[in-house]
Structure formats: structure tokens, C-alpha cells
Amino acid sequence: MKATDYTVIRSRRRSLELRLYPDSRIEVRVPLRASAREVEDFIASKSAWLQSRLKGQQQRPPQMPLQYCQGEEHLFLGQRYPLSLSRAARPTTALQQGSLCMLNPQPDNPERIAHQLDRWYRQQADGVFNQLIDRHFPFFAIRGHSRPQLRVRSMKSRWGSLSSLGYINLNLELIKTPLHSIEYVVIHELCHLEHMNHGPGFRALMSQCLPDWRDRKRELNEVLLR
Numbered sequence: 001m002k003a004t005d006y007t008v009i010r011s012r013r014r015s016l017e018l019r020l021y022p023d024s025r026i027e028v029r030v031p032l033r034a035s036a037r038e039v040e041d042f043i044a045s046k047s048a049w050l051q052s053r054l055k056g057q058q059q060r061p062p063q064m065p066l067q068y069c070q071g072e073e074h075l076f077l078g079q080r081y082p083l084s085l086s087r088a089a090r091p092t093t094a095l096q097q098g099s100l101c102m103l104n105p106q107p108d109n110p111e112r113i114a115h116q117l118d119r120w121y122r123q124q125a126d127g128v129f130n131q132l133i134d135r136h137f138p139f140f141a142i143r144g145h146s147r148p149q150l151r152v153r154s155m156k157s158r159w160g161s162l163s164s165l166g167y168i169n170l171n172l173e174l175i176k177t178p179l180h181s182i183e184y185v186v187i188h189e190l191c192h193l194e195h196m197n198h199g200p201g202f203r204a205l206m207s208q209c210l211p212d213w214r215d216r217k218r219e220l221n222e223v224l225l226r
């Protein structure tokens, strides 16, 4: 692979990490002092994985921009639901009989529908994510941690993060993935209460909380959000 094919980002970190974005952009995140040779060797060691992932990306059908029109399918908790749009004075959104039913004063206006759907996703995300945090936090409370406060955010390159200021940030897009995937991300971030890295201690704690976390992680890495 040519050096021009990827971007190297140096930061205060211990390990090297390769990130492949949905637009096929490749980033290598490396410690400040990593040598060019180390970076090249790392990339070389990942090349088989990278080639297969890039091939997978190219095989996906090109994505059309969302239209927010009657019958268009949208994801919620890993399932696809067609939009059922009707006119009404007050905007309302609800899942009914396998459809995402939306009432709006202007059902033919894609911008209105997009905005209303985004609000609904955020409400759902807030409820579902908080429920999962509540379900799994007691284990961490016993270990002396305080419950982080949820912030639902739109993030480009990560599913979640835990801030030292007491926030658990979760990507809004997670609400489109299956519940067991969201649960994996929630537990991953809660484990950061105890370990701020992804070292052996972190992985042991993950296995204690969620024995099949590696399978869930793999599945989430391959999830399609459309």
C-alpha cells in the first residue's frame, strides 16, 4: 500500500490503531514517537484485513440520499420500518403495525419529515440508552463508581466515549442497530470507568460483564446504517 493511501495521526497514546471509514478513508493513529518503520510494519500486518474490508465496502450498492417519502424504509433497533406519512395538525411519530407512522402538517415536505424523525430517534435513544445504563450500572456502583450522565450525540467516527467529566457519550446512530449491539457499547463505556485504556484489565472486565462481547463487537463493525 502506498503512503498516500492513509493519514497518520500522532497523539499521546500507547498502541497503534487502524480506522477505516465508510467513505474508504484510512487513518492510522500512532503514539507520538512511533517510527515510520513501525507504522509501515503495522499497516503491513493489517493489510489482509484491510483489503477484505475495502472489498466489502466496494460490493455494497451505492447509497442514494434519503428521500423521507412514503414507504421509504428506516432502521430502528436493527429492524427496517417503512414510513407511513399522513397529514395532521400536530406532528406525532409512533411505530404501528410494522410501520413508522408519522403525522405532520406537511407530509410531502422531506425536510420537515427528516427533522421530525431525527427528534423521534433522539427521544428513543435517550430512553433506550438510559435503560441499558441503569440495567448495567449497579455492577459498577458496587465497585465505587458514580453513574455517568448520558449525552446522545451525532458522532462521525465512534460509537461512544466516556469523558472524565462524568458523561457517557453515545452515538445517536446506535439507535438504528440491534439492542444487543447497543448493550455492548454501553458496557464498553462503563468499563472505562475503571480502565481508561483497552488493556488486559479492561478486556478481563468486559468478559466478566459480557462474555460474548467480541462477537457483538465484530457484528457492530459490520453493521449497515442504511
Ligand SMILES: [Zn+2]
Pocket: 188, 192, 198
Ligand atoms: Zn473504548
